[in-house]
Every structure is written in C-alpha cells, then in structure tokens.
Amino acid sequence: MKIKLKKVAAGDGGYFYFNVLQLNFGDFLKASVSDYQMECKHCSSACIKVGKQANGNQKYRCKSCFKYQQKRYRYNACLIQDRRSYFIKLHNEGNGIRGLSRILNISCNTVMKWKINYATDISSPVYHAHNHTYEIDELCSYIKHKRSQIWVMYIFDTTLKKVVDFKVGSRTKENLKTLIDQVLNKSPKRIGTDGLSSYRTLIPSELHKVGLRYTRHIERNNLNLRIHLKYLARKTICYSKSTKMLEASLKLYFWGG
Secondary structure (H helix, E strand, O other): OEEEEEEEEOOOOOEEEEEEEEOOHHHHHHHHHHHHOEEOOOOOOEEEEEEEOOOOOEEEEEOOOOOEEOOOOOOHHHOOOOHHHHHHHHHOOOOOHHHHHHHHOOOHHHHHHHHHHHHHOOOOOOOOOOOOEEEEEEEEEEEOEEEEEEEEEEEEEOOOOEEEEEEEEOOOHHHHHHHHHHHHOOOOOEEEEOOOOHHHHHOOOOOEEEOHHHOHHHHHHHHHHHHHOHHHOOOOOOOEOOHHHHHHHHHHHHHOO
C-alpha cells in the first residue's frame, strides 16, 4: 500500500495536488477479508453482514449456525472470560442479584437471565448407591413478603456428603413423600429426621430415627445454606420474588460445581 502525490493542471494555469492511494491486489484481498468477513465465535464458520445494531455497530450472521454476533462488544457481560464458573462462584458466596450486578458491572436483568439459564442446564444427579445413611430436613423462607411462607425440603446423603434431591413448596405429606420414596428405593441403612409428625407415617419405623443425633449433618448443611445463599439468610430483606428463582439458586449451590 503506497501514497503518491499526483499533480493535475487547473483551468487558470495553476495546479492541484492530490494524495493518491495505490493498493495492490494482495492488499485489496486482505482488506476485503478483514473488513467484509468474520469468523463465527460459535462454530468458526464464515459470517455475513446483516445490518447494524442500535448503537451503530456492524452486525453479522453466521452462515452455518445462523447466530447473530459482532466483531467487538462493548457490554461487559460479553467480555467476561469463563463467565459460567465465575458467576456460580460469586453466587454461592452470598451475593444477591443486585450484588452480582455491581460486581460484574452488568444489569440485573442479565444476572437473572444467566441464573435461570445456568440452572436449567443442571439436573439432579442420579445416585445408584445402596445401604447409605440419609437425613431429611426443611428450611423456612419467604416469597415476595413474610406473609408468604415457603419451605425448602431436601435429602442429604451422609455417606457421600451430597444433596440427593430437594423440593420447594408447602410442607405437606405429598411433597415429603416424593422425597422419601427416592430414599426408600435405595435400601437405606437409616433415615434421620426431626420430630415432624408426617415422617412417622411415611418412613418405616425400623429405618426411622428422630433427634438431633441423627440430623447433625443436615443441620450443619442448613447453616451453610443460610450463610452462602442470600435468599435463605436470616433477618434479611432479600427474599425471592418467585419460586423459580429460589429453585435456580438451590440448583446452582447444590450441583453447580
């Protein structure tokens, strides 16, 4: 690529001088590839131009996966590396939606969108272990306000030190039965609970143990939940606005990694 000064005669006997850009074929090919083509960030295929964003940035669409994208992003949500694991770590250390928004410098709507998307990809693990010891307990929380009470019921495997499954809702026999049936199918050695009367009719007496001695592991895990999840902290104004968001938080904490 060269710039050459060209002399041109004017009508009054004077001269004009122009800067002329000389571009050879190789430079033109490079310019055309860099300016008019883009590699897809998802599948590495070629992209084509398809208009512009509201802020004036050029928009591209992949020819293979048909996803829209840009060459360069300004929004911080698009610049975070390994954002899934980073987001879950911050979430599991007691940060609420607005706290995550301030730390990551992104909007609250983006935080909620990531939270739901990451939780949707997670499903409860399948355990094939038998003759383990289990504990079942409930935690009280609220939805929107303190007049709307809700319970988090879950199973804790004391042998593996992991949560088997959980359920969010009212503390009824139907909800508890869905959890207990999962444990009974695994031929448990023992099932420890608190003194709630519903357990006596759902768990066989030879397996059922009542008292703090048989629920010390899950009670300690309850303390971890109260500390690490903003929605479950005591004496707080941070309540979940929907059951869906509370379930998403529990999924990320229990099985998010």
